[in-house]
Amino acid sequence: MNLKxxxxxxxxxxxxxxxxxxxxxxxxxxxxxxxxxxxxxxAVVSKxxxxxxxxxxxxxxxxxxxxxxxxxxxxxxLVSVVAHIVLGMVFAQLLNSKxxxxxxxxxxxxxxxxxxxxxxxxxxxxxxxxxxxxxxxxYLLSFMPQINNKFEWLSNRDLSLAVVCFINIWCGxxxxxxxxxxxxxxxxxxxxxxxxxxxxxTVKSFWHITIPQLMPILISIAxxxxxxxxxxxxxxxxxxxxxxxNSSEMLSVYIYKLTFQxxxxxxxxxxxxxxxIVCVIFAIFYVxxxxxxxx
Amino acid sequence: xxxxxxxxxxxxxxxxxxxxxxxxxxxxxxxxxxxxKSNSTIFSWPPQFVDETFGLxxxxxxxxxxxKVRFFINSYIVAACVVLATLFIGILAGYAFSRFxxxxxxxxxxxxxxxxxxxxxxLLIPYMSMIVAMKLFDTYLALVLTYLVTTLPxxxxxxxxxxxxxxxxxxxAVMIDGxxxxxxxxxxxxxxxIPGMVSVGMYTFMQAWNEYLFALCLTQRNEMKxxxxxxxxxxxxxxxxxxxxxxxxxxxxxPVLILFIFFQKYFIAGMSAGGVKG
Numbered sequence: 001m002n003l004k005x006x007x008x009x010x011x012x013x014x015x016x017x018x019x020x021x022x023x024x025x026x027x028x029x030x031x032x033x034x035x036x037x038x039x040x041x042x043a044v045v046s047k048x049x050x051x052x053x054x055x056x057x058x059x060x061x062x063x064x065x066x067x068x069x070x071x072x073x074x075x076x077x078l079v080s081v082v083a084h085i086v087l088g089m090v091f092a093q094l095l096n097s098k099x100x101x102x103x104x105x106x107x108x109x110x111x112x113x114x115x116x117x118x119x120x121x122x123x124x125x126x127x128x129x130x131x132x133x134x135x136x137x138x139y140l141l142s143f144m145p146q147i148n149n150k151f152e153w154l155s156n157r158d159l160s161l162a163v164v165c166f167i168n169i170w171c172g173x174x175x176x177x178x179x180x181x182x183x184x185x186x187x188x189x190x191x192x193x194x195x196x197x198x199x200x201x202t203v204k205s206f207w208h209i210t211i212p213q214l215m216p217i218l219i220s221i222a223x224x225x226x227x228x229x230x231x232x233x234x235x236x237x238x239x240x241x242x243x244x245x246n247s248s249e250m251l252s253v254y255i256y257k258l259t260f261q262x263x264x265x266x267x268x269x270x271x272x273x274x275x276x277i278v279c280v281i282f283a284i285f286y287v288x289x290x291x292x293x294x295x
Numbered sequence: 296x297x298x299x300x301x302x303x304x305x306x307x308x309x310x311x312x313x314x315x316x317x318x319x320x321x322x323x324x325x326x327x328x329x330x331x332k333s334n335s336t337i338f339s340w341p342p343q344f345v346d347e348t349f350g351l352x353x354x355x356x357x358x359x360x361x362x363k364v365r366f367f368i369n370s371y372i373v374a375a376c377v378v379l380a381t382l383f384i385g386i387l388a389g390y391a392f393s394r395f396x397x398x399x400x401x402x403x404x405x406x407x408x409x410x411x412x413x414x415x416x417x418l419l420i421p422y423m424s425m426i427v428a429m430k431l432f433d434t435y436l437a438l439v440l441t442y443l444v445t446t447l448p449x450x451x452x453x454x455x456x457x458x459x460x461x462x463x464x465x466x467x468a469v470m471i472d473g474x475x476x477x478x479x480x481x482x483x484x485x486x487x488x489i490p491g492m493v494s495v496g497m498y499t500f501m502q503a504w505n506e507y508l509f510a511l512c513l514t515q516r517n518e519m520k521x522x523x524x525x526x527x528x529x530x531x532x533x534x535x536x537x538x539x540x541x542x543x544x545x546x547x548x549x550p551v552l553i554l555f556i557f558f559q560k561y562f563i564a565g566m567s568a569g570g571v572k573g
Contacts, residue, residue: 011395011476012391012394012395012397012400013391013397015387015388015390015391015395016387016388016391016403018383018384018387018388019384019385019387019388019403019407019447019451020403022384022440022443022444022447023406023407023410023444023447026418026422026440026441026443026444027406027410027413027418027444028406029421029425030417030418030420030421030422030425031413031417031418031421033420033421033424033425034417034418034420034421037420037421044423044424090311090315091315094308094311094312094315097308099304099305099308099309100308100309100312104312108312108315108316110556110559111316111319111320112315112316112319113555113559114319114320114323115319115322115323117548117551117552117555118323118548118551119504119505119507119522119523119547119548119551120505120507120523121507121523121524121526121527121544121547122326122523122526122544122547122548124527125526125527125530125540125541125544126322126323126325126326126541126544127322129325129326129329129337129537129540129541130322130325132338134338134340135338135342136325136342139340139341139342170318170319170322174319224411227411227412230414231414231415231416233415233416233508234507234508238527252414252416255416255417255420256416256419259419259420259423260512265420268420269420272414272416272417272420273417275414275416275417276413276414276417279412279413279414280409280412282412283409283411283412286412287405287408
């Protein structure tokens with residue numbers, strides 16, 4: 001009798017067993033490991049690592065390379081998120097415009113989403129081809145007045161961060177565009193009609209109706225994008241590897257280099273823990289925002 | 296007066312639409328054109344879309360080289376295993392979330408949602424020693440298991456949502472006839488959930504096909520590498536054979552492009568559902 005009840009009570013857990021096992025082994029334990037590595041010296045490499053408290057964190061805060069990577073990451077994230085919002089909004093408005101036929105809009109939508117579909121290594125190699133000194137970008141620029149030289153886009157210290165930002169903008173805006181398009185369909189049409197009767201211009205109704213109506217969606221996707229961009233690694237690694245001379249190095253690249261080039265697992269874990277904490281803080285805000293939207 | 300204003304607005308918007316299309320599409324067209332050129336003319340000045348070397352030679356070179364074909368085989372094997380395992384585990388979990396109330400439900404749910412916020416590079420550090428300790432380094436299983444962590448959350452959330460739309464009376468009918476819950480799930484619920492499973496499967500395939508970081512670090516031998524790593528490996532291998540790299544990029548994008556074009560609706564739904572980008 002009692003056994004039967006236990007079996008019955010355990011039913012949901014039996015269905016969840018594989019999920020829980022995977023999440024514990026490949027998510028919970030690894031995160032605990034990273035955090036614990038950050039408090040010891042010579043983690044992984046040494047058999048008897050020594051507990052050093054917050055010494056790694058103090059060392060990290062004194063490292064100018066860390067601050068360089070952190071400031072590059074902040075620039076990269078802010079530029080990307082703002083440009084994504086603006087481009088996503090412009091393209092969504094174009095695709096939602098009443099001036100074009102449905103067929104035109106369907107084709108345009110597919111073309112506009114394309115950059116999002118390609119995998120990071122294709123994006124990286126494709127732009128590497130176009131940005132070569134004798135590549136197509138320099139050719140197109142040669143038609144501009146007063147530009148005579150061939151730019152070394154990826155091996156120029158002053159240009160590399162801007163180029164990496166630009167490429168990230170190129171492959172990231174479709175997510176915003178699609179989300180905003182979905183949001184625009186939810187804006188009641190009579191709001192615009194009554195505004196038009198009151199004599200509001202298109203520009204005015206954009207700022208006073210469209211933007212406030214889309215605000216919850218915009219905040220949600222911007223936060224999600226913030227988290228993703230903060231941790232992005234693939235395209236940057238393949239395009240510049242963080243160089244030249246660390247000019248496009250992000251936190252993720254910095255962690256990767258510490259792990260695989262210097263084999264300094266302790267410092268890598270320390271930086272990783274810092275990145276993780278920042279991401280988790282934003283994730284908490286994101287989840288709260290989502291709850292607010294649902295209510 | 297009003298008519299001419301409307302006309303000029305339409306012209307301005309049309310120009311913007313075309314410029315936007317060029318911004319999004321030109322790099323892709325350029326990749327396609329370059330893949331048909333020979334490596335010697337790829338940087339000719341002035342550049343041409345199509346030149347006299349136009350042909351399938353780079354594609355043939357990629358497809359007749361067993362070491363490059365191997366990248367594709369690896370990617371298909373890994374992606375197929377990830378899709379099947381994700382669907383199987385995700386269906387079980389989704390069913391539990393949809394049909395039962397149990398202690399720890401909300402904790403587990405927030406754990407699953409939080410996966411999106413964890414940077415892959417953070418997990419990679421412990422994975423390196425874990426995967427070696429489990430004797431999985433340089434195997435398909437290492438990739439399949441680690442990919443599951445990122446593909447499962449989306450699958451579980453979507454399948455829970457899908458099962459919630461199905462009436463509980465369906466399972467109860469089977470159980471009244473003397474069948475078990477297990478039987479109810481696999482003989483009644485799963486067959487009518489195929490549309491949901493297809494869309495989740497497509498999305499999962501795309502995530503697995505495109506993954507880069509874990510594939511880069513958890514495999515070692517060239518015959519274990521997947522397509523994204525393979526494309527990047529070509530960079531150094533043949534002194535930058537650009538036309539072959541472009542051909543390989545096109546070939547590597549085709550599976551995802553086909554899925555995207557046929558299942559556009561689902562991708563867009565997936566993206567706006569709180570997106571789990573690969």
